[in-house]
Amino acid sequence: MTLVIQPGWVWDADHGLRTGHSVIVRDGVVADVVPNGPGQAPTLDAERIVAPDALLLPGFINLHNHALSAPLFRGLADDIAPGDLPGHIVYSLLMPLGDVAAQVMTEEEIGDAAEMALLEGLRSGTTALLDVYRVAQWPFIERAKRLGLRSWSCPYLFSAPVGMTPDGKPTYSPTADTGFEAILRLFERFDEGPRGVTRVGFGPHGPDSCTPELLRAIDSKARELETIISIHAAQNLIEIEKVRAAHGRGSIDHIREMGLLRPGVVLAHGMFATDEEFSTIAASGAALASCPLAFARSGRFVPLARMEAAGLRLGIGTDGVTLDMLHELRTASAFAKTQSGTPHGLAAALILRAATRDAALALGRDDLGLVAKGARADLIMFDLGSSRYQPVWDPLKSLITNGSAADLSLAMVEGHVLLRDGRVLTADAAAVTRRGRTAIERVWREAARRGAIPGSIAARAAFPLH
Numbered sequence: 001m002t003l004v005i006q007p008g009w010v011w012d013a014d015h016g017l018r019t020g021h022s023v024i025v026r027d028g029v030v031a032d033v034v035p036n037g038p039g040q041a042p043t044l045d046a047e048r049i050v051a052p053d054a055l056l057l058p059g060f061i062n063l064h065n066h067a068l069s070a071p072l073f074r075g076l077a078d079d080i081a082p083g084d085l086p087g088h089i090v091y092s093l094l095m096p097l098g099d100v101a102a103q104v105m106t107e108e109e110i111g112d113a114a115e116m117a118l119l120e121g122l123r124s125g126t127t128a129l130l131d132v133y134r135v136a137q138w139p140f141i142e143r144a145k146r147l148g149l150r151s152w153s154c155p156y157l158f159s160a161p162v163g164m165t166p167d168g169k170p171t172y173s174p175t176a177d178t179g180f181e182a183i184l185r186l187f188e189r190f191d192e193g194p195r196g197v198t199r200v201g202f203g204p205h206g207p208d209s210c211t212p213e214l215l216r217a218i219d220s221k222a223r224e225l226e227t228i229i230s231i232h233a234a235q236n237l238i239e240i241e242k243v244r245a246a247h248g249r250g251s252i253d254h255i256r257e258m259g260l261l262r263p264g265v266v267l268a269h270g271m272f273a274t275d276e277e278f279s280t281i282a283a284s285g286a287a288l289a290s291c292p293l294a295f296a297r298s299g300r301f302v303p304l305a306r307m308e309a310a311g312l313r314l315g316i317g318t319d320g321v322t323l324d325m326l327h328e329l330r331t332a333s334a335f336a337k338t339q340s341g342t343p344h345g346l347a348a349a350l351i352l353r354a355a356t357r358d359a360a361l362a363l364g365r366d367d368l369g370l371v372a373k374g375a376r377a378d379l380i381m382f383d384l385g386s387s388r389y390q391p392v393w394d395p396l397k398s399l400i401t402n403g404s405a406a407d408l409s410l411a412m413v414e415g416h417v418l419l420r421d422g423r424v425l426t427a428d429a430a431a432v433t434r435r436g437r438t439a440i441e442r443v444w445r446e447a448a449r450r451g452a453i454p455g456s457i458a459a460r461a462a463f464p465l466h
Contacts, residue, residue, distance in 0.1 A: 002026045002046040003415070006036065007056040007381055009395045012371040013349070013357035017396065023056060025377045028414040032373050053385035054409060055395040057352065058369045059127025059150075059378040060325040061359035064230065064268045064289035064317025067117040067131050067140055068110065069094070071440045072101055073320065076457055078297055084456050087168030088238060089298055093454070095162065100447040102134045109439035111139035116436025117323055118147050119429060124324040124405035125380040127413050130154060130266060130289070130317070130363065132203040132230055135182045141190050145198055148418045148426045150378060152363060153190075154203030154230040155183050157218065159211040162238075170238050178214055180221075187225060194226050194364065197414060201228040206235060207251045207258075208242035215258040222264065228363060230266045230289075231255065234273040252277040261286050266315065266362055271295060271302060278310035287362030288312050291319035292331045304332055305339035308346055315359040316351070326403050329355055333400055348396040381410035 003025040010018045010033065024031040024046075073094060085092045105113070114137070121129060128150035133140055135155040144151040157179045160172035187200040202218045204210040210218075222229050234240060234251045243251045252273055255261050263285040270278070270288045281288055292302040307314055318328050329351050336345030346354075360369030367376050382399055384390070386407060389398045411419040418426050441463065448458045448465040458465055 002031070004046045004048045005056055005379075005381070005410075006048065006050045006052075007054040008052045008384070008392075009055045010371050011055065011057045011352070011396060012369070013353040014370060015372060016349075023371060023379070025379070025412070025415045028377055028416075030371060030373055030375045030377050030379075033371060049410065051381060051383065051409065053392075054381045054383050055399060056371065056379060056381045056410075058356040058360075058371055058375075059380045059411060059413065060125045060329075060355045061315070061363070061369065062121060062126050062129035062317050062323075062325055063266060063287070063315030063359045063362060064291055064319060065121075065129050065131050065323070066133060066320035067114045067121075067129075067323070068101065068133055068137055069098070069320030070117040070120065070318075070323050071113055071436060072097060072443065075462075076444075076453065080298070081456065084454055086166055087164045087170070088236060090236065091162055091164035091170055091238070092168065093457075096452040097443075097447050098134065100450060100452045101443045102136050104446050105439065105443060107139050109442070110137050111143045112432070112435035112439045114140040115143035115147065115427070115432050117320070118144055118149060119424065119427060119432050120323040121318070121325065122147060122149060122411060122418060122424060123408060124326050125382070125408050125411060126323070126325050127378045127380060127411055127418075128152075128368070130228070130230055132156060132268075135179045135186070138186055141186070141198060141200070146426070147424075148413050148416055150197050150413050152199045152201055152228060153186070154201045154228065155179060155186065157183065157202060157204045157214060158209050159214050160209050162205075162209050170242070172209065172242075178210075180214070180217065184221070187227070191225075191227065195367075199227060201230065204229065204231045206232040206239050207254045208239040208246075212247075212258060215255075215260060219259040228264050228266065229260060230268060231260060233267040233270055234277065235269045235271055237272060240272055250274075250277065252280055256280065256284065264364060268317070269295075269302075270307070271300070275306060275310065278307060278312055282310050282312035286313070287315055287358070289315040289317045289362075290332065291317045291321070291328070292335050293321045293328055294319035296331065297321060301335055301339060302332075303339065304336040305345050308336055308340075308350070313358050313362055314354045315362050316355050324405050325355060326399070326405050330400055330403070348394070348400040351400060352396060377415040378413050379410070380408060380412075383407045383409040
C-alpha cells in the first residue's frame with residue numbers, strides 16, 4: 001500500500017522548505033518527493049492525506065534521555081529549596097531514588113513506567129531516541145518496540161557507582177560487576193544491526209565513575225559490534241575534579257585519551273566544558289547532546305551559544321524531564337539567543353537540524369533525518385491551522401516559537417503510522433498511563449520509607465506516602 005501525503009510545507013535540513021510537494025511513502029521508505037501537478041504519481045492503490053495547513057518534517061530524534069527518570073523524578077526534582085539536599089542533586093536525590101527503583105520494581109512495572117514515558121515522547125513528535133538506563137531496566141526495549149519507536153539503548157556501566165554522604169561529599173564505591181557482560185547479553189538478544197529499528201549500545205556513566213580499563217574495553221567492543229556509545233562528559237564539577245585528580249587532565253581530554261572522542265560516540269551535556277574543549281569535540285567527529293531544561297531546573301543556563309559557535313555536531317535531549325521535544329527545542333533556541341545577545345542564536349532551521357539530521361548522523365544513520373527519496377520514512381506532521389499559528393509567515397519559525405505538541409497530527413516510523421489525527425494508534429493511552437502511574441507511586445512510597453526521598457521533599461507529596 002502506498003501513502004501519499006500532501007502537506008502545505010515539507011522541510012528537512014538538506015533540502016530546506018518546499019511548498020506544493022507530495023511525499024510518497026512505500027515499503028518503509030520515502031519513495032519520492034514530487035511537485036504537485038497533473039503528472040503526479042501514483043494515483044492508484046494509494047491512500048492520501050491532504051493537509052494544506054500542515055508542516056511535514058523528519059521525526060524528532062531525542063539524543064539523550066532517561067525514560068524511567070521522567071515519571072520517577074517528576075515534581076520531586078523541581079523547585080528544590082535550601083536545605084532539601086545535602087549536595088549535588090544527581091548524587092543526593094536522583095541516583096539514590098534510581099537505586100530504589102532498580103531494587104523494587106518488577107520487570108512489568110519497569111515496562112509500564114517506561115511505556116508511559118515513551119508515550120509522552122511520541123505525542124510530541126519523537127520517533128527515535130537514545131536512552132540511558134540501568135541494565136535491570138531493559139524492558140524499556142520491549143515497550144519501545146511495542147509502541148513502534150526507533151530506539152538506541154545504552155545501559156549504564158560503572159566501575160564505581162557515585163553516591164553522596166549526609167554532609168554532601170561524593171563517594172565512589174568500586175564494584176566488580178560493571179554491567180559489561182549484561183549489556184553484551186542484551187545486545188545478543190535485541191540488537192537488529194546497524195540499520196535496525198532497535199539497537200543496543202554502551203552507556204558508561206562518566207569518566208569519573210569508569211576506570212580507563214573499562215572505557216578502553218567499551219571502545220574496543222563498540223567498534224567490533226558497530227554500535228554506539230553514550231557517556232556523560234563535563235556534566236558537573238565533581239566529575240571534572242575527580243578526573244583531574246586521578247588522571248591529571250580534564251574530562252574531555254581524558255575521554256579522548258580513552259579513544260572515545262570519535263564518530264559513533266555521543267557526549268551528554270558538556271555543561272562545564274571550555275571553549276577549547278568544545279572545539280576539540282567539533283574536530284573529533286563526536287556529537288554533543290544538550291538537555292537545557294534539565295539544567296534550567298537547577299538554575300543554570302546550558303551554554304548553547306558557545307556550543308553553536310564551536311560548530312560541533314549538536315543534538316538535543318530531554319534528559320527525562322518533560323520528554324516534550326518541541327518544548328526542549330524552543331528552550332534551546334531561547335537560551336542561545338539570550339546568551340549570545342542576538343536574535344538569531346540557534347534559529348529555527350538550525351535547532352530543527354539538531355533534532356533531525358545532525359542527530360541521525362551522530363548515530364551513524366545517513367538514511368534518517370531526511371524527507372528525501374530513499375530515506376527511511378520516519379516522519380511527523382504538525383497542523384498549523386489553529387489560531388496560535390495563523391497567519392503563517394514562516395512555518396519553521398511558527399512551530400518553534402508558537403508550536404504545541406497538541407498539534408501533532410501524524411507520526412510514523414519505517415512507514416508505520418503510530419499517531420494519526422492526534423491519537424496514538426499503537427497503544428491504549430489511558431491504560432498505559434494508569435499502569436505507569438501505579439508503578440511509580442509504589443516506588444515513591446518505598447523510597448520515602450527508606451529515606452531515599454529527603455523528608456522536606458516527601459512532605460510535599462500530593463498523595464499519602466504511607
